[in-house]
Amino acid sequence: xxxxxxxxxxxxxxxxxxxxxxxxxxxxxxxxxxxxxxxxxxxxxxxxxxxxxxxxxxxxxxxxxxxxxxxxxxxxxxxxxxxxxxxxxxxxxxxxxxxxxxxxxxxxxxxxx
Amino acid sequence: xxxxxxxxxxxxxxxxxxxxxxxxxxxxxxxxxxxxxxxxxxxxxxxxxxxxxxxxxxxxxxxxxxxxxxxxxxxxxxxxxxxxxxxxxxxxxxxxxxxxxxxxxxxxxxxxx
Numbered sequence: 001x002x003x004x005x006x007x008x009x010x011x012x013x014x015x016x017x018x019x020x021x022x023x024x025x026x027x028x029x030x031x032x033x034x035x036x037x038x039x040x041x042x043x044x045x046x047x048x049x050x051x052x053x054x055x056x057x058x059x060x061x062x063x064x065x066x067x068x069x070x071x072x073x074x075x076x077x078x079x080x081x082x083x084x085x086x087x088x089x090x091x092x093x094x095x096x097x098x099x100x101x102x103x104x105x106x107x108x109x110x111x112x113x
Numbered sequence: 114x115x116x117x118x119x120x121x122x123x124x125x126x127x128x129x130x131x132x133x134x135x136x137x138x139x140x141x142x143x144x145x146x147x148x149x150x151x152x153x154x155x156x157x158x159x160x161x162x163x164x165x166x167x168x169x170x171x172x173x174x175x176x177x178x179x180x181x182x183x184x185x186x187x188x189x190x191x192x193x194x195x196x197x198x199x200x201x202x203x204x205x206x207x208x209x210x211x212x213x214x215x216x217x218x219x220x221x222x223x224x225x226x
Contacts, residue, residue, distance in 0.1 A: 004156070033213065042117075042203050042216030043157070056212060091157070100145055100164060100207065102214060104157040 002026060004105035006092050012111045013082055020078045021108045025094030032075050033102060034067055035091040036060065043091055049075060050097075082112045115140045117206050119217035126194045127225050134189040134220045136204030145207040146187040147214065148178055152200045160202075163187060174198070194224045 035043035051072040069075040093102035148160040161172025168180045205214040
């Protein structure tokens with residue numbers, strides 16, 4: 001499968017713990033995006049990278065959230081000191097310069113107890 | 114504020130009948146518009162996009178969408194619905210064309226035999 005992959009698919013954690021998610025984009029795609037989706041809502045933009053540069057961050061991305069894409073390939077999203085409100089599906093997408101549509105991974109479902 | 118509205122939470126249609134899923138947007142400049150579909154336990158799948166040119170765009174699985182600049186709408190259509198079209202549909206807009214997507218809340222399409 002050469003699509004976008006995300007790991008883990010599910011994560012259950014206790015409030016206050018740190019979690020890290022990984023996204024592997026389609027191999028030749030230089031743009032990578034993170035979104036968050038809660039029940040009954042559409043995905044909300046969090047941040048995006050072009051190669052290794054983080055070019056935009058949403059106001060939704062509090063200081064507890066950090067994202068990296070160190071070599072311009074895979075990306076990680078870390079949430080520190082998780083809160084119950086962080087429970088959501090975290091989606092990753094990738095795209096190629098000049099191709100506007102984004103291709104989404106299956107998501108990581110986070111549950112904070 | 115930039116936004117996308119999908120006024121119907123759910124659309125019900127009989128198999129074989131035409132379907133329309135509505136979307137309106139509010140964004141400055143010339144928007145890039147998209148439709149995505151989400152099946153249970155699967156990632157968002159790209160259906161079609163409007164960038165420029167013909168107001169009627171054709172996409173995957175027999176879907177098409179009509180861009181109406183004066184009404185700021187981008188309704189999704191299909192001449193003959195299939196039961197397998199039952200899913201959650203999201204309209205999205207990219208204000209800058211190359212970065213974040215702003216999604217609507219989604220419309221659940223139910224096609225009955």
